[in-house]
Amino acid sequence: SGIIPFDWSNLRQGGQDIFQSGEYYRFITANFLHADILHLFMNMMGLYYLGQVAEYMMGKRNFVIIYFICAIGSTLLSALMNIWTDPFTIQRLIGASGAILGIAGCLVGIAIYRKINNIYYGMQVNYQPLIMILGLNVVIGLVPGISFMGHLSGILTGLAAGFFYALLVDKKIIK
Numbered sequence: 001s002g003i004i005p006f007d008w009s010n011l012r013q014g015g016q017d018i019f020q021s022g023e024y025y026r027f028i029t030a031n032f033l034h035a036d037i038l039h040l041f042m043n044m045m046g047l048y049y050l051g052q053v054a055e056y057m058m059g060k061r062n063f064v065i066i067y068f069i070c071a072i073g074s075t076l077l078s079a080l081m082n083i084w085t086d087p088f089t090i091q092r093l094i095g096a097s098g099a100i101l102g103i104a105g106c107l108v109g110i111a112i113y114r115k116i117n118n119i120y121y122g123m124q125v126n127y128q129p130l131i132m133i134l135g136l137n138v139v140i141g142l143v144p145g146i147s148f149m150g151h152l153s154g155i156l157t158g159l160a161a162g163f164f165y166a167l168l169v170d171k172k173i174i175k
Contacts, residue, residue, distance in 0.1 A: 004090075015090055017083045027079070031071040033094040043096040050103045057110065058165065062174070063103075066161050070102020073157025078149045093147050098154030101137055104130050105155040109162025119170060 004021045018026060034040040055063040075093060082091050108130050114120070134155050141148030168174045 017087065018079050019083075027072050027075045028068075030075050030094050031096050031099050034096075035094060039095055043100060046100045047096065047103075050100060050107070054103050054107060057107070059175075062165065066106050066158075066165060067099055067103060069161050070106065070154055070158045071096070071099035073161075074098025074102060074150055074154035077153030077157065078147060081149045081153070091147070093150050095147075095150070097137070098147070098150040098157075100154070101134060101151055102154040102158030102161065104134055105158025106162030106165065107158075108134065109159040109164075110166045111162075112159075113163050113166035113170070117170065119166075 004015050004018055004023060004026075006015050018024070034043065051063070051067075054066070058066065075098065078091075078093050078098070082089070082093075111130075137151050138148070138155070140146060141151040165174075
């Protein structure tokens with residue numbers, strides 16, 4: 001996550017933060033690595049179900065852009081929190097769940113923007129079940145070995161991205 005070890009075979013030697021190492025590609029690549037086949041399967045199942053709705057609402061191009069914003073936001077915020085709260089611990093952060101939960105957060109952000117502004121067109125999202133799913137995933141993040149901050153930062157990035165996306169669509173800046 002935020003701290004890169006000097007030697008992966010001997011983690012006790014310490015490390016440097018990701019900004020010192022200049023290995024910024026990790027903010028993207030971490031989203032495509034998975035611990036095992038079950039981890040990959042669960043992420044792909046979530047992406048399949050949430051992605052269908054999101055892609056239908058936003059279109060392919062906007063979906064891909066928001067997916068990558070959520071992916072980078074999830075890993076970047078997790079890395080910053082790792083550096084800020086526990087700079088002497090190397091935390092592993094892999095998987096697409098931050099980006100996928102970001103898509104769920106994005107749908108909630110769109111729904112909330114529309115509700116606040118009384119916008120009722122196209123597909124409406126019932127955001128209450130999504131909020132329950134997001135809350136459950138934050139709790140799941142408390143299980144050892146699962147990144148709480150990865151899940152939470154993905155959700156927060158998605159909420160912001162969805163709200164901003166809905167604003168841009170409302171103002172007819174994007175389609």
